[in-house]
Amino acid sequence: MNVELRLLSRAYSVCRLPAGSALPAPPRTAELYGLTVTAEEVSVVCAMGEEPRGARIESGWSALRVAGELDFSLVGILSSLTAPLAEAGVSVFALSTFDTDYLLVRSAELTPALEALRARGHLISKG
Template structure:
């Protein structure tokens, strides 16, 4: 079993959806966590929820658990080690991968349950 050290980020986040041709909005830049992905179907932005204007399509109230990295690209099963126990417990998530590490976002109302499930699966909150 893989045991991963996890850090809970302070910020409450929002997952936002803009049109695929939307310019990168000014509110997406700034302090705190931000993840920006553009595809042919959408511009997806994850930022602190207090930075998101009210007219933006967004799902708010996410908390992020960060896998302490950097992680070697040769490692396998990192996300599976986190997502499988959460799925078994019926906890939905939003995953983000970066060059150095992975993040699992869960809704704020399921955060305590997610931490309990992940620690029972052998992961540790540091």
């Protein structure tokens, strides 16, 4: 299954706050902002420079968005993207929304990530 991906323009951070932390307010506009709350932690994906105070921060991620909206009946989308990245030794942080999926890869590994995805027939554009 070939997928069209859009490379987002900003660099991102993946952040961890302790469980029970006050939830950070999302920015008014964002290309990508993710907030996940579990019993164990509060995770935030945000643009670099917008990290919540007191968070453990892993900076330097690039984000790829699966273009278009994905129907819930589709299977294998993430697998078709993560398998070539795993084979190339590229670590992935995946994030899903109601409409689509996002893959974050370390910016230092972006070139081999894009090469691995293109080699499997995936299309990548900016935006």
